[in-house]
Amino acid sequence: MSEEHGQRAEKQTLHLTVYAPKSTEPKTFDWSKHLAVGEAAAEAAAAFGYASGTPSLAKGDEVLDRAKQLVAAGVRDGDTLTLVDVGGGV
Amino acid sequence: MGRLPRAVTRAILEQPEHLPAALAWARRLGLELRFDEEELALELNLTGPGATTEAPPEPYRISGLLEDFDVLPIIWRYVDPRSGANIGVAAYPRPTGSSVLHGNGLICAPWSRLAYAVEGGIHSDWQDLTDWKTPRPPYTFAPTIADQLDRLYRETRASTGRMAALPVAA
Numbered sequence: 001m002s003e004e005h006g007q008r009a010e011k012q013t014l015h016l017t018v019y020a021p022k023s024t025e026p027k028t029f030d031w032s033k034h035l036a037v038g039e040a041a042a043e044a045a046a047a048f049g050y051a052s053g054t055p056s057l058a059k060g061d062e063v064l065d066r067a068k069q070l071v072a073a074g075v076r077d078g079d080t081l082t083l084v085d086v087g088g089g090v
Numbered sequence: 091m092g093r094l095p096r097a098v099t100r101a102i103l104e105q106p107e108h109l110p111a112a113l114a115w116a117r118r119l120g121l122e123l124r125f126d127e128e129e130l131a132l133e134l135n136l137t138g139p140g141a142t143t144e145a146p147p148e149p150y151r152i153s154g155l156l157e158d159f160d161v162l163p164i165i166w167r168y169v170d171p172r173s174g175a176n177i178g179v180a181a182y183p184r185p186t187g188s189s190v191l192h193g194n195g196l197i198c199a200p201w202s203r204l205a206y207a208v209e210g211g212i213h214s215d216w217q218d219l220t221d222w223k224t225p226r227p228p229y230t231f232a233p234t235i236a237d238q239l240d241r242l243y244r245e246t247r248a249s250t251g252r253m254a255a256l257p258v259a260a
Contacts (some may be wrong), residue, residue, distance in 0.1 A: 021236035053231030089190030
């Protein structure tokens with residue numbers, strides 16, 4: 001693979017840090033920027049040991065739309081995100 | 091009188107995913123989560139938006155009573171941020187979107203003990219309090235203290251003022 005091709009491929013991948021409320025330590029993930037937020041959150045939830053739920057990711061106070069691609073949801077390389085559950089109440 | 095000896099509840103709370111994780115979660119957000127080991131109680135002060143963009147921020151306080159955790163869910167309440175007293179709907183933020191904040195002044199989720207009809211809540215369809223960690227799609231799934239607090243924190247931050255004005259302080 002040429003260096004140029006490698007750089008192009010690298011830019012398609014986001015290196016992200018994710019915290020889950022139940023864990024004192026974060027985990028890191030390398031995800032395609034085109035991966036859906038919900039799919040990324042499901043992978044993170046499984047990695048943190050959540051057995052069920054409706055996982056999503058939050059960037060600061062903003063809970064991201066599970067249907068959007070990471071890049072469209074405003075996630076950038078190097079971001080720190082939080083795993084959240086968006087199941088309903090009442 | 092609880093179902094579990096308090097020493098057992100304390101041992102459960104010391105597990106990494108419970109109190110240590112909740113305290114770490116609060117530190118990450120710059121919040122002070124207070125744990126009363128004698129009373130098995132938690133308190134967290136939060137701030138939410140005012141009812142309008144011109145209105146000042148609203149103070150809130152969340153109280154959690156942990157007796158019998160984690161056989162039974164936590165007794166979560168919003169209380170008077172000045173005194174810790176139960177004041178009903180005036181203690182609660184007005185929710186936006188899909189919410190666990192019920193208009194009666196109740197945290198309505200499977201992980202909230204007071205949501206169950208047997209505890210005076212509205213959910214007669216949730217029968218067994220000890221079954222609270224079983225997922226009930228599409229309801230919220232929050233199996234640890236920090237997951238529950240994170241949900242309440244985010245709902246408070248996204249709220250639109252309080253459900254009713256605080257009563258005049260005594």
